[in-house]
Amino acid sequence: MPKMKAIAKTKPAPGAEIIEIDIPTPGPDEVLVKVLATSICGTDLHIFEWNKWAQNRFKNLPRVMGHELCGEIIEIGKNVENLKKGDIISAETHIACGHCYLCQTGNAHICVNGSILGVDINGVFAEYAVIPANNAWVLDKRIPKDHASVMEPLGNAVHTVLAGDIAGNSVLITGCGPIGLMSIAVSRICGATQIIATEINAYRIELAKKVGADLVLNPKEEKIVPRVLGETRNLGVDAVLEMSGNPTAIRDAFEALRPGGRYSILGIPDKPMEIDLGKHIVFKYATVQGINGRLMFSTWHQTARFLSSGRLDLAPIITHRFSLDEYEKGMELMASGNCGKILLYP
Numbered sequence: 354m355p356k357m358k359a360i361a362k363t364k365p366a367p368g369a370e371i372i373e374i375d376i377p378t379p380g381p382d383e384v385l386v387k388v389l390a391t392s393i394c395g396t397d398l399h400i401f402e403w404n405k406w407a408q409n410r411f412k413n414l415p416r417v418m419g420h421e422l423c424g425e426i427i428e429i430g431k432n433v434e435n436l437k438k439g440d441i442i443s444a445e446t447h448i449a450c451g452h453c454y455l456c457q458t459g460n461a462h463i464c465v466n467g468s469i470l471g472v473d474i475n476g477v478f479a480e481y482a483v484i485p486a487n488n489a490w491v492l493d494k495r496i497p498k499d500h501a502s503v504m505e506p507l508g509n510a511v512h513t514v515l516a517g518d519i520a521g522n523s524v525l526i527t528g529c530g531p532i533g534l535m536s537i538a539v540s541r542i543c544g545a546t547q548i549i550a551t552e553i554n555a556y557r558i559e560l561a562k563k564v565g566a567d568l569v570l571n572p573k574e575e576k577i578v579p580r581v582l583g584e585t586r587n588l589g590v591d592a593v594l595e596m597s598g599n600p601t602a603i604r605d606a607f608e609a610l611r612p613g614g615r616y617s618i619l620g621i622p623d624k625p626m627e628i629d630l631g632k633h634i635v636f637k638y639a640t641v642q643g644i645n646g647r648l649m650f651s652t653w654h655q656t657a658r659f660l661s662s663g664r665l666d667l668a669p670i671i672t673h674r675f676s677l678d679e680y681e682k683g684m685e686l687m688a689s690g691n692c693g694k695i696l697l698y699p
């Protein structure tokens with residue numbers, strides 16, 4: 354059996370290891386891909402650092418980490434008809450069962466029997482990976498391979514931005530990690546007329562300005578609510594896109610939302626938190642929505658179109674490139690916040 358290198362979680366503790374394992378064999382409905390590029394997601398950092406969520410969720414070690422990729426199909430399972438060897442793909446990372454109530458009603462992204470690549474099954478921080486054929490997204494040749502690896506998190510941004518009105522709207526984006534930055538860029542090309550972002554890391558504040566935020570506020574240096582109200586004629590913003598998971602940022606953004614506005618939440622707080630339901634949601638007549646994953650596959654169509662049109666430029670958001678062996682450097686950088694998206698090359 355030929356072997357490959359992979360980055361795996363081998364024990365229930367912080368860190369990861371480079372291991373040598375058999376190159377996997379695709380099942381009848383799967384494809385084998387040679388990984389051309391992969392990227393580090395916040396989820397990977399949680400698994401690497403071994404936070405509470407990872408401890409509860411990440412089972413059956415050793416497990417190959419990573420879920421974002423661009424790869425070339427080198428082998429196809431016997432039932433696969435729509436893909437061929439040589440296709441360059443990205444992949445949806447939520448693997449849906451296809452037959453539960455949610456899958457049957459157009460909500461496969463929240464399938465009750467779903468599993469996640471690189472979390473529940475072996476992932477893509479490896480030289481080769483097996484992907485369910487249904488999850489492969491064949492790339493338009495106009496999309497650079499580097500950018501294909503980040504289509505999955507970009508899909509989160511697209512899903513959040515387009516979950517309500519955006520054209521002609523003022524928007525507050527709380528948190529400028531990679532998906533926050535992407536949300537700024539997507540909001541801009543979708544016609545948001547005023548983009549205010551909040552962020553505490555100096556490196557990311559600069560990136561946020563570069564990708565199109567009109568104003569970036571640092572909550573460590575000034576009070577967010579009066580500034581946002583001041584910028585919106587005392588009304589508040591039409592939309593909030595929450596990307597930080599930070600309880601103070603979340604509560605401040607409710608204050609800064611105009612009555613009748615929409616509040617879309619992608620950020621995940623570490624633990625349960627309090628909000629003033631009456632004041633911030635009921636009397637405010639706010640529409641609050643949780644955003645999970647990407648719609649399968651309408652978000653992918655939108656994301657691919659944004660990229661192949663050339664209107665959306667991810668180049669400023671992809672800030673670092675390392676070899677897969679240097680994954681620890683990437684994890685450290687992610688933890689520091691002094692980066693946008695980090696790519697790893699096997």
Ligand SMILES: [Zn+2]
Nearest residue numbers: 394421505506
């Ligand atoms: Zn991801």
Ligand SMILES: [Zn+2]
Nearest residue numbers: 450453456464
């Ligand atoms: Zn399902």
